[in-house]
Amino acid sequence: MYIKVKRLLDTILAMVGLILLAPVFLVLIIAIKIDSKGPILFRQKRIGKDKVPFNILKFRTMRIDTPKDTPTHLLADPSQYITTMGKFLRKTSLDELPQIFNILVGQMAIVGPRPALWNQYDLIEERDKYNVHDVLPGLTGWAQINGRDELPIDVKARLDGEYIKKFGAKMDLKCFFGTFLSVLRSDGVVEGGTGTTEHAEQKTKESI
Template identity: 45%
Template sequence: MSKAFQRFLKRATDIVVSVIGLALLAPVFLIIAIAIKLDSPGPVFFRQERVGKDGRIFRIFKFRTMVQNATAHPLGYHTHDGDPRVTRVGRFLRQYSLDELPQFFNILVGDMSLVGPRPTLAYQVEKYNDFQRRRLLVRPGVTGLAQVNGRNQLTWPQRIERDVWYVDHWSYGLDLKILWQTVGVVLRREGVYNDGVPDEISQTG
């Protein structure tokens, strides 16, 4: 298959899966929303600006898993096992990656794809060198090569290296393989995805 047709298939798959996912999971969304509201004060959704393809800024959606104003804590955006800012419901959602479900909205409107490098914060992207900036050549994804090959055990430079490898070797078949591996990662509950330590970004050349 030509790259152009594979890109068409990728976008078509994103649209079909996100529409079906939003329709079928509507009752789950409602249950999660009620649980979040009963567990702690604050909004149901966590919204945050991230950097997408070609450096475009968009707003990512997640179910809120932490207390309100969690980023005002000295830890800021960094989280760890046993983080007291994570709510009881939030801990469960993270364990099964259910907090990522609202990103079907981002996929549907074209901000994200099912598979691609995870979207990062603007201040992290500012530290990218030319090699690292190549991860912005594709839409960010809900899951990616780094999430099924090491996940939280990887340093930021290692994650970016895998992301750039994905960009350079992308194919529709590779996406399908990553999606299949993601199912196993979620079922084995191999930890939540961490947005990383930005100070480490400059370590990769």
């Protein structure tokens, strides 16, 4: 029952958000075009509910010569590819706003585990342990307000699993309101962060 209510609320809130944020969209679109060459939107293949792939939408934050389908953490020096406007968009999470359209068409929810890249096999495998792919991915989620980019993959998957275990209105409200605080503080935003399991991270530390 809650899943149906959640979907209805997501649709209503996405429509209201799209109307209210229209001026913000316009300003950001102009700023992106002035700042660098390339399209306004960035499309990327992600893993959705039941592992069905879909194209997530974001405002473009990187140069057009950035290696395709490569997670930021796997780039040798991600900062060299990020545009000036992109740094602002990422820090404020405004680059995620176009995902309102993903929510409207039913590919995403407002709250849920963030969708993995199609080739983030380690994260997908870890999430399988917690049945994370049984729900729609979200614009924000439990892991996003508890570490975001700073989290090792196994910790992120475990937090996503905690969200699944406590799935309901109370958990969604915690994530929703917690997101505003996290965005204001830019919590866990680390370019090139995330992407290692706890075990791999420990081996890296030991080798230094």
